[in-house]
Amino acid sequence: MNMKKLSLGLAMGLMASIAIVPAAFAQTPGGEIIIASVQGPPSLDAHVTNAQVARNITLHVYETLYARNENGDAVPDLAESVTVSEDGKTYNFKLREGVKFHNGKEMTSEDVVASIERYRDIGVSKTLVAAVDTVAADGPYNVVITLKEPQSVFLDNISSPRAPLAIYPAEEAAKGANEIDYIGTGPFKFVEYIPDSHVTLEKFADYVPNPAYTERDGLAGKKEVLIDKVTFRFIPEAGARTAALESGAVQIVETVDGPTAERLRADPKYIIHDVLPFAFQVIKFNHALAPTDDVNFRKAVQAALDMEEIMEISYADINQVDGGWVFPNSPFATSAGIDQYNVADLEAAKAFLDQSAYNGETVTFITDNLRPNVDVATVVQSRLEAIGVKMDISVADWPTTSKIGFTPNGWNFWTHGFGIEPFEGPGTVMSAWVGGSGQMVPDPEIDRIAGEFNAALTDDAKKALFTEFQQRMFDNMVAIKAGNYGLFQVTNDKVENFVSFRIPRMWGVTLAQ
Amino acid sequence: MRNYLIRRIISVLPVLFFVSLLSFAVIWIIPGDPTAAFLDASATPEQVEALRDNLGLNKPPLLQVTEWYGQVLTGNLGQSILMRTPVLTAILERLPLTLTLAAMALVLAVLLGVAAGVFAATRRGTWADQTVMTLALLGLSVPDFWLGLLLIVVFAVQLGWFPSGGYVPFMQDPAAWLSSMVLPTLTLAVVQIGFIARMTRSAMLDVINQDFIRTAHAKGLSELYVVTRHGLPNAMMPILTVTGIIAGALLGSAVVVEQVFALPGVGRLIIGAILSRDYPLIQGGLLFLTLIYLLINLGVDLLYAAVDPRVRLE
Numbered sequence: 001m002n003m004k005k006l007s008l009g010l011a012m013g014l015m016a017s018i019a020i021v022p023a024a025f026a027q028t029p030g031g032e033i034i035i036a037s038v039q040g041p042p043s044l045d046a047h048v049t050n051a052q053v054a055r056n057i058t059l060h061v062y063e064t065l066y067a068r069n070e071n072g073d074a075v076p077d078l079a080e081s082v083t084v085s086e087d088g089k090t091y092n093f094k095l096r097e098g099v100k101f102h103n104g105k106e107m108t109s110e111d112v113v114a115s116i117e118r119y120r121d122i123g124v125s126k127t128l129v130a131a132v133d134t135v136a137a138d139g140p141y142n143v144v145i146t147l148k149e150p151q152s153v154f155l156d157n158i159s160s161p162r163a164p165l166a167i168y169p170a171e172e173a174a175k176g177a178n179e180i181d182y183i184g185t186g187p188f189k190f191v192e193y194i195p196d197s198h199v200t201l202e203k204f205a206d207y208v209p210n211p212a213y214t215e216r217d218g219l220a221g222k223k224e225v226l227i228d229k230v231t232f233r234f235i236p237e238a239g240a241r242t243a244a245l246e247s248g249a250v251q252i253v254e255t256v257d258g259p260t261a262e263r264l265r266a267d268p269k270y271i272i273h274d275v276l277p278f279a280f281q282v283i284k285f286n287h288a289l290a291p292t293d294d295v296n297f298r299k300a301v302q303a304a305l306d307m308e309e310i311m312e313i314s315y316a317d318i319n320q321v322d323g324g325w326v327f328p329n330s331p332f333a334t335s336a337g338i339d340q341y342n343v344a345d346l347e348a349a350k351a352f353l354d355q356s357a358y359n360g361e362t363v364t365f366i367t368d369n370l371r372p373n374v375d376v377a378t379v380v381q382s383r384l385e386a387i388g389v390k391m392d393i394s395v396a397d398w399p400t401t402s403k404i405g406f407t408p409n410g411w412n413f414w415t416h417g418f419g420i421e422p423f424e425g426p427g428t429v430m431s432a433w434v435g436g437s438g439q440m441v442p443d444p445e446i447d448r449i450a451g452e453f454n455a456a457l458t459d460d461a462k463k464a465l466f467t468e469f470q471q472r473m474f475d476n477m478v479a480i481k482a483g484n485y486g487l488f489q490v491t492n493d494k495v496e497n498f499v500s501f502r503i504p505r506m507w508g509v510t511l512a513q
Numbered sequence: 514m515r516n517y518l519i520r521r522i523i524s525v526l527p528v529l530f531f532v533s534l535l536s537f538a539v540i541w542i543i544p545g546d547p548t549a550a551f552l553d554a555s556a557t558p559e560q561v562e563a564l565r566d567n568l569g570l571n572k573p574p575l576l577q578v579t580e581w582y583g584q585v586l587t588g589n590l591g592q593s594i595l596m597r598t599p600v601l602t603a604i605l606e607r608l609p610l611t612l613t614l615a616a617m618a619l620v621l622a623v624l625l626g627v628a629a630g631v632f633a634a635t636r637r638g639t640w641a642d643q644t645v646m647t648l649a650l651l652g653l654s655v656p657d658f659w660l661g662l663l664l665i666v667v668f669a670v671q672l673g674w675f676p677s678g679g680y681v682p683f684m685q686d687p688a689a690w691l692s693s694m695v696l697p698t699l700t701l702a703v704v705q706i707g708f709i710a711r712m713t714r715s716a717m718l719d720v721i722n723q724d725f726i727r728t729a730h731a732k733g734l735s736e737l738y739v740v741t742r743h744g745l746p747n748a749m750m751p752i753l754t755v756t757g758i759i760a761g762a763l764l765g766s767a768v769v770v771e772q773v774f775a776l777p778g779v780g781r782l783i784i785g786a787i788l789s790r791d792y793p794l795i796q797g798g799l800l801f802l803t804l805i806y807l808l809i810n811l812g813v814d815l816l817y818a819a820v821d822p823r824v825r826l827e
């Protein structure tokens with residue numbers, strides 16, 4: 001009995017004595033915002049990663065010549081303006097003067113040229129600048145880029161936030177992949193990166209917001225920093241992220257699931273920001289492997305699927321049943337081919353299946369272990385079972401799944417999100433299917449349309465080509481778009497003037513004291 | 514004793530060699546490489562290949578293996594691909610947290626587990642015994658990640674007594690450090706308390722039914738004296754064995770607890786390394802954990818001799 005009392009007493013005493021210590025995550029008055037992120041970035045060298053977790057941070061630290069505004073259009077950021085030659089092959093960028101790097105040095109054309117050259121060499125999305133022939137400085141504030149052939153989407157490409165063409169100081173741009181010091185021109189400067197813990201950025205005191213703008217506008221616009229510091233804290237466990245928010249340890253959570261969002265919505269202490277549409281949910285077919293090499297088989301799959309069922313199960317309360325290959329609010333949105341979308345007709349599916357060469361073999365659906373992707377695979381499996389198609393679902397982590405999915409063997413179906421492509425616009429959506437990139441066998445029609453789209457100089461011509469593209473996506477059933485999904489960003493009531501966007505932008509945001 | 518020690522230390526080397534060889538094999542069997550952490554689904558196969566080149570991943574596996582062993586012999590575990598720091602530095606920076614967490618949980622588990630086990634054994638068959646053993650079984654059965662979340666909800670969200678996660682280094686703020694370690698330590702210890710309590714009760718029951726205990730009682734010694742001076746020391750061997758096993762198991766459980774509480778320890782480091790296929794970090798991390806595990810086993814074997822004079826290490 002004595003021992004029990006002693007143990008209990010010791011434990012309670014320990015708890016009570018430690019409990020008065022303030023929380024380790026406690027908010028610092030005076031302007032630090034802590035954001036709970038799912039995971040850390042693979043690198044803070046913006047050129048070498050296109051991971052969402054990386055750009056959430058890097059787009060606060062680095063800037064690009066042109067950047068995407070709220071509507072996804074390319075607008076000047078570090079550049080003041082650009083003049084394009086009549087033949088569409090020469091771009092003369094006038095740079096903003098007086099822009100400082102975080103190391104105090106002024107940004108000049110030498111830095112821009114070095115950064116673009118580095119990107120052409122090791123940039124992970126260097127196809128974006130594949131059309132570039134030469135890059136040269138013309139005085140300290142002018143950069144001249146010549147293209148091998150006219151490219152209507154060139155400004156779209158260099159303003160892509162996917163793996164941003166960030167402008168580094170020339171001496172950093174001379175370094176290899178993932179070897180740079182994190183120095184940019186952005187409104188926040190890098191302080192610390194503890195890979196399995198957090199990244200801390202602080203307000204860059206010498207930052208001068210672009211005078212051409214008066215308001216925040218996408219990834220461009222007026223970037224005025226009104227807080228001292230921002231810390232991205234990596235909390236892999238979803239429940240722990242929410243708990244961190246509820247205990248006041250963090251002020252923003254990048255994303256929570258549907259039920260959590262609904263629970264928090266009822267509490268006035270939290271504001272739920274529905275970012276919808278955020279991405280496409282895409283089901284890829286491997287055209288290099290039977291039976292998904294057969295267009296009738298692919299059409300049977302499309303005809304069988306009930307997209308409402310898929311989207312509501314995988315992204316409950318934050319989805320759109322929409323088959324278009326751009327977001328519904330895009331000027332390119334078209335109904336071409338949509339009559340083949342969300343048919344949910346098992347008889348029609350069986351008719352297509354009868355016309356196909358499918359002979360009862362088991363097909364393989366690969367997916368990473370992200371819950372909604374597994375849900376999509378499960379729903380597709382049950383629908384296809386109803387028309388007599390046998391399917392194995394192979395779930396693995398992202399490195400394993402992507403390794404298989406980037407090869408023409410070992411899979412028939414692969415589902416994942418397409419986030420940045422629709423945000424960037426129709427050109428990027430098309431490029432995912434050019435040369436058989438996503439479907440493993442080139443589709444000459446898609447390649448032709450995308451090539452013409454890249455060179456088309458008028459909006460009308462581009463719209464007509466995109467309509468053709470979407471029709472082709474359905475007619476050849478290149479891939480299936482199940483719908484659009486969104487995400488729930490959550491801020492607490494201390495965070496003011498937060499406007500949700502693709503990345504949790506920390507400029508323009510204030511913190512109630 | 515000295516010969517025994519030398520023999521045991523030498524025997525560690527082949528184990529380390531085979532463990533590292535095995536982890537190499539597993540790494541190469543699992544598809545995927547570090548490029549997957551850098552690239553999302555919008556990447557093309559060409560982009561993947563170009564990045565492999567830029568990160569120096571295109572060397573043949575055999576060359577990588579021999580190069581790695583060559584480095585290790587010179588005390589260099591290589592460079593982490595993603596973190597850009599030497600693997601040894603990355604591990605040594607995080608090791609104190611993991612070891613402290615495991616040690617605190619072990620001390621707590623042994624103190625409470627042994628106390629509960631002795632308490633139950635000396636009241637065999639009573640409601641007190643059954644209550645303690647039921648609680649022990651409950652503790653043993655609770656998944657640690659779930660318990661961690663439960664503790665966060667109660668003590669961080671509802672009561673606000675402790676932080677919901679994160680870590681404050683001791684040197685920065687000792688009080689905040691302790692505060693950040695309480696819930697992870699409790700989470701880690703609860704399962705082991707149950708385990709030790711059950712094992713202690715069983716070992717004590719074997720002992721207290723023996724003649725020398727009856728003799729001690731017959732001499733008129735107090736219950737407390739009989740239990741602590743005659744009972745417990747004789748029941749120590751199985752308890753010590755279990756404690757050794759637990760010390761190793763705690764390193765495994767620490768992985769889960771570090772994830773839930775977002776603590777930057779070795780477990781989380783290795784999980785991150787595996788998910789991003791940071792080969793040098795996986796290799797180095799596993800090598801280090803294996804070494805620690807082997808040292809714990811060695812330590813337990815040495816303790817046998819210290820606790821029980823009948824055991825001679827030769």
